[in-house]
Amino acid sequence: MPHLTCTEACGPDELQRLLRPRSDVVVEEPDHSTPEDAPPDAPAPEAAFRAVDGPFHHYRRTVHVLERHDEECLVRQRISYRLSVPVWGWFITPLANRELRRPRHDGTQPFWAPAERLDPRAGQVLGVLCLLSVVAGYLGTLLSQTITFAFDEFDAGLATQGNTLAAVRVGVLIALALVVLADRRGRR
Structure with missing residues (x-):
């Protein structure tokens, strides 16, 4: 199961976007559950999301704000997922990794994906x-x-x-x- 970790500096507007559910290759909703593999002393994330729609058997994204300043924040996103596409996962995983790292704010699909979002x-x-x-x-x-x-x-x-x-x-x-x-x- 792929795990992505993205750490980036962003402004207040971008931080607010990261703390909201996304709707592009995946439609997210807030997830208030605690994952089984989380250490007991791990800090709680600022936001956690799970997939409502998208070609995933499993999907979870957490957002941690590491440093908060007036003009800029240091944010770490962790995304774990398992695609529902059999046989071709080796081909689609690098494309999915790229899209999941850079969310689209206009709700469009990437060029390689079908025009309508896939469900599992x-x-x-x-x-x-x-x-x-x-x-x-x-x-x-x-x-x-x-x-x-x-x-x-x-x-x-x-x-x-x-x-x-x-x-x-x-x-x-x-x-x-x-x-x-x-x-x-x-x-x-």
């Missing part, structure tokens, strides 16, 4: 669909690269090769039609 289930489904896309792409490439050798081995002619590849292409068209129908049904 949508993150799981997206990860599985990406994996299936890679497998399907591999199988499609494997067929086109080995069909000539396979048909030579079985003494099949060019017409049989053409029929096989045509069946695969028709299957792609049927799959696209089913995706359109599923999209229409899903938007209702």
Whole structure:
């Protein structure tokens, strides 16, 4: 489970923003519970938040004000999270780390994320669909690269090769039609 620690100097306005729940890749709400792994003598944070929405199985952000001056404060944020995206976590974690360190104040999503915020289930489904896309792409490439050798081995002619590849292409068209129908049904 990734843990981020960000220490930065900020002005009073930025401090107030850090002490409020964020709404970008994750929607937060105040969390008044004490985590199990917190030492008993640890100072209480200025603010603590948990995820209400976002592609996380676990998410917690705490904000500690280390030094407070008139014009500037030294603030430490600690963020621990576990993404709900299976298989592709190794790829998405560095992107998520970057976004979680620098919150967006306009509520927009990063360029690499879907336009609408993912919930944990949508993150799981997206990860599985990406994996299936890679497998399907591999199988499609494997067929086109080995069909000539396979048909030579079985003494099949060019017409049989053409029929096989045509069946695969028709299957792609049927799959696209089913995706359109599923999209229409899903938007209702």
